[in-house]
Amino acid sequence: MTKYVHGYSEREALRLAEQADTLEELLHYDTIYPPGAKVLEAGCGIGAQTVILAKKNPRAEITSIDVSLDSLEKARENVKRNSIENVRFLQADIFYLPFEEESFDHVFVCFVLEHLQNPSEALTRLKKVLKPGGTITVIEGDHGSCYFYPEGEEALAAWNCLIRVQAVMRGNSLIGRQLYPLLLGSGFSEVKVEPRMVYVDSSKPELVDGFILKTIIPMVEGVKKQALETQMIKEETWNKGIAELHETARPTGTFCYTFFKGRAGK
Amino acid sequence: MTKYVHGYSEREALRLAEQADTLEELLHYDTIYPPGAKVLEAGCGIGAQTVILAKKNPRAEITSIDVSLDSLEKARENVKRNSIENVRFLQADIFYLPFEEESFDHVFVCFVLEHLQNPSEALTRLKKVLKPGGTITVIEGDHGSCYFYPEGEEALAAWNCLIRVQAVMRGNSLIGRQLYPLLLGSGFSEVKVEPRMVYVDSSKPELVDGFILKTIIPMVEGVKKQALETQMIKEETWNKGIAELHETARPTGTFCYTFFKGRAGK
Numbered sequence: 001m002t003k004y005v006h007g008y009s010e011r012e013a014l015r016l017a018e019q020a021d022t023l024e025e026l027l028h029y030d031t032i033y034p035p036g037a038k039v040l041e042a043g044c045g046i047g048a049q050t051v052i053l054a055k056k057n058p059r060a061e062i063t064s065i066d067v068s069l070d071s072l073e074k075a076r077e078n079v080k081r082n083s084i085e086n087v088r089f090l091q092a093d094i095f096y097l098p099f100e101e102e103s104f105d106h107v108f109v110c111f112v113l114e115h116l117q118n119p120s121e122a123l124t125r126l127k128k129v130l131k132p133g134g135t136i137t138v139i140e141g142d143h144g145s146c147y148f149y150p151e152g153e154e155a156l157a158a159w160n161c162l163i164r165v166q167a168v169m170r171g172n173s174l175i176g177r178q179l180y181p182l183l184l185g186s187g188f189s190e191v192k193v194e195p196r197m198v199y200v201d202s203s204k205p206e207l208v209d210g211f212i213l214k215t216i217i218p219m220v221e222g223v224k225k226q227a228l229e230t231q232m233i234k235e236e237t238w239n240k241g242i243a244e245l246h247e248t249a250r251p252t253g254t255f256c257y258t259f260f261k262g263r264a265g266k
Numbered sequence: 267m268t269k270y271v272h273g274y275s276e277r278e279a280l281r282l283a284e285q286a287d288t289l290e291e292l293l294h295y296d297t298i299y300p301p302g303a304k305v306l307e308a309g310c311g312i313g314a315q316t317v318i319l320a321k322k323n324p325r326a327e328i329t330s331i332d333v334s335l336d337s338l339e340k341a342r343e344n345v346k347r348n349s350i351e352n353v354r355f356l357q358a359d360i361f362y363l364p365f366e367e368e369s370f371d372h373v374f375v376c377f378v379l380e381h382l383q384n385p386s387e388a389l390t391r392l393k394k395v396l397k398p399g400g401t402i403t404v405i406e407g408d409h410g411s412c413y414f415y416p417e418g419e420e421a422l423a424a425w426n427c428l429i430r431v432q433a434v435m436r437g438n439s440l441i442g443r444q445l446y447p448l449l450l451g452s453g454f455s456e457v458k459v460e461p462r463m464v465y466v467d468s469s470k471p472e473l474v475d476g477f478i479l480k481t482i483i484p485m486v487e488g489v490k491k492q493a494l495e496t497q498m499i500k501e502e503t504w505n506k507g508i509a510e511l512h513e514t515a516r517p518t519g520t521f522c523y524t525f526f527k528g529r530a531g532k
Contacts, residue, residue, distance in 0.1 A: 144413045145522065149443045151410075177415045180467040181518040195465040195522065201446040203458065252447040256411065256461065258522070 023211075026196050027139055027259060028052050033106055035059035040104040042094050042126055043067075043112030047075030053108060054084040063104070065092040094122045102131045110139040113182070117170045123186035130266045136188060138262045142176025145197075145258035146216075148248040155248075158241030161227035162220050168230070176260035188264035197258040202251040212249045216257065220245065289477075292462050293405055293525060294318050299372050301325035306370040308360050308392055309378030313341030319374060320350040329370070331358040360388045368397045376405040379448070383436045389452035396532045402454060404528045408442025411463075411524035412482075414514040421514075424507030427493035428486050434496070442526035454530035463524040468517040478515045482523065486511065 031053060033039055037060045044050045044064035054062055064087055066072050072089050079087050092098050094116070107126045113119040126136060143163045148155070166173040175182075180193040200207040221242065227233050233241075248255045297319060299305055303326045310316045310330035320328055330353055332338050338355050345353050358364050360382070373392045379385040392402060409429045414421070432439040441448075446459040466473040487508065493499050499507075514521045 142413070144417075147408070147410045147440075147443060149447065151440070174413075174417070177413060177417075177520050177522060180469070180520055181415065185518070192469065193465070193467060193520075195463050197461050197463050197524070199459070199461040201459060203446070252451070254443045254446055254459075256443060256524070258463070 023198070023215075023259070024052055026198065027110075027261060028056060031056055031108070031137060033057045033060045036061070037105040038103070039063070039106045039108055040099070040126070040129065041065070041108045041110075042122075043109060043115075044075050044089070045071050045111075047071075047078035049108075049110045050075055050087055051078055051082050051084065054079065054087050055082070058086060060086060062087040063090060064088070065090045065094075065097075067091065067093050095125055097125055097129050099129045101128050103129050105131055105134050107134070107136040109136070111141065113138060114140050114166070114173055114175045115169075115171045119172070119175065120182055120186055123182060123188070127186060127188065127266055132266055134266050136183070136262075136264050136266070138179055138183065139196075139259060140176045140179060140262075141173070141257070141259050143173035145176060145195075146256065148245075148255045149253055150244070150247055152241070152244030152247070154237050154241035155244035156241075157233055157237055158220055158227075158245065161232050161238075162223050164232055165223040165226045165230075168226075176258065179260050179262040183262050183264045188266060191262065191264040193260055193262040195258045196261055197256065200248075200255040202253070208249050211257075212245075212253075212255050216255070217242065217245050289464070289481075289525070290318055292464065293376075293527060294322060297322055297374070297403065299323045299326045302327070303371040304369070305329070305372045305374055306365070306392070306395065307331070307374045307376075308388075309375060309381075310341050310355070311337050311377075313337075313344035315374075315376045316341055316353055317344055317348050317350065320345065320353050321348070324352060326352060328353040329356060330354070331356045331360075331363075333357065333359050361391055363391055363395050365395045367394050369395050371397055371400050373400070373402040375402065377407065379404060380406050380432070380439055380441045381435075381437045385438070385441065386448055386452055389448060389454070393452060393454065393532055398532055400532050402449070402528075402530050402532070404445055404449065405462075405525060406442045406445060406528075407439070407523070407525050409439040411442060412522065414511075414521040415519055416510070416513055418507070418510030418513070420503050420507035421510035422507075423499055423503055424486055424493075424511065427498050427504075428489050430498055431489040431492045431496075434492075442524065445526045445528040449528050449530045454532060457528065457530040459526055459528040461524050462527055463522065466514075466521040468519070474515050477523075478511075478519075478521050482521070483508065483511050 039060050039062045041050055041053060041062060041064040044066045050064050069091055072091055076089055107130050116122050146159060163173050180191055183191045198211055200211055202208060228235055247253055305326050305328045307316055307319060307328060307330040310332045316330050335357055338357055342355055373396050382388050412425060429439050446457055449457040464477055466477055468474060494501055513519055
């Protein structure tokens with residue numbers, strides 16, 4: 001498993017929670033499973049999506065796994081704080097799943113494949129533990145889908161550091177556009193992928209705050225250390241880039257980013 | 267007025283008609299005006315959008331203007347061929363409108379601002395001929411919103427030629443993301459901008475054909491001459507780029523492009 005590009009800091013935990021709150025409706029309005037369904041959440045991290053998944057599906061039986069014990073600890077607290085009782089946690093690796101074949105009705109994977117060296121292999125493994133007639137849901141971002149106004153040269157340079165740091169760590173932050181061929185290539189059927197675009201201008205102050213200022217800019221800032229240490233960018237350029245990104249949050253600015261949600265059957 | 271970047275060839279006329287057919291629902295499902303409304307279409311070109319506008323609003327009184335007599339001629343034929351009778355054509359420049367102030371209920375502008383050196387000034391002029399309480403609708407693309415899979419280096423280079431040729435001709439093919447500040451800055455009120463994203467994968471054969479193969483690739487090929495003559499790109503790179511763009515139309519390919527539709531009041 002690739003080391004998680006965004007790190008495991010407190011600020012990162014906050015960012016993930018903020019992100020989940022802001023994007024909840026856009027990404028999850030249709031993440032609905034029937035009562036009693038056995039759902040595997042693969043790569044739950046600190047539980048930001050787990051909470052949404054469980055609240056939206058209070059009568060589903062959710063099993064959430066992650067490789068990181070630290071993250072699982074936070075996920076447990078997160079779930080407890082929200083008085084959720086239909087989730088069990090398990091430390092496990094997607095590539096070595098400790099489940100019998102065909103043991104889940106549905107599999108749910110959110111913001112995980114982008115961090116894996118071999119997402120196709122991960123999907124194949126997940127398919128094995130899925131019952132025939134079951135579904136897989138995959139949600140991923142695509143950093144190449146991002147553009148904004150004004151679009152300063154340094155802001156673009158800082159943004160590209162995010163893509164490159166992830167590439168250095170063998171992840172793929174451009175994976176959203178690739179969901180369709182990935183799911184198809186892993187043998188799933190009835191593959192359907194939808195873009196879920198976030199468009200922000202100053203008529204939507206909650207997205208200016210929740211998405212640009214509290215999700216996107218902190219995410220970029222999260223790779224500052226790696227970007228500077230590996231000399232991808234000069235500190236002066238970096239600082240100017242971050243300042244320019246803040247301009248997109250002004251009344252004359254706009255910001256676009258697209259997530260992709262894929263669903264397929266077995 | 268800037269010279270029209272795509273030229274005025276027969277193939278271009280076909281491309282515009284194809285584009286309009288494919289994107290009609292996405293862009294125009296809500297382009298609806300009340301019976302009797304006086305609508306100004308500014309920059310009608312060969313009438314590709316005029317036909318849609320008139321068909322969707324058979325009881326509106328549409329005035330369509332363009333600077334090019336040649337284009338107007340084709341627009342007239344286009345409208346006649348479709349048995350449309352609620353459109354009158356006029357040769358006129360957006361920057362020197364031959365209308366009294368406040369003479370239209372609605373103004374409609376589609377794929378025009380991107381070709382102008384001063385889109386903000388154009389909006390201000392259009393605002394003058396709009397009645398108080400009237401609306402303006404503006405639809406534009408954004409070439410920076412385009413990404414695809416697989417994303418070959420040469421395909422990106424060819425695509426960037428399209429952006430650069432338009433920039434050389436003093437247009438702005440990245441204008442979609444800018445609609446909100448442009449409309450706001452020109453004094454319109456209640457500005458609302460929505461992205462209209464086209465996502466294509468092989469589960470949508472009609473978009474693979476109508477959008478990737480018949481709209482996007484011909485549009486890129488339309489700047490080949492200028493790109494090669496101004497030595498933006500080598501012919502070998504160009505040809506490889508076009509071949510790579512065709513790969514996005516295969517079963518394993520995907521393609522994304524976003525239009526923006528803005529509406530505002532006076």
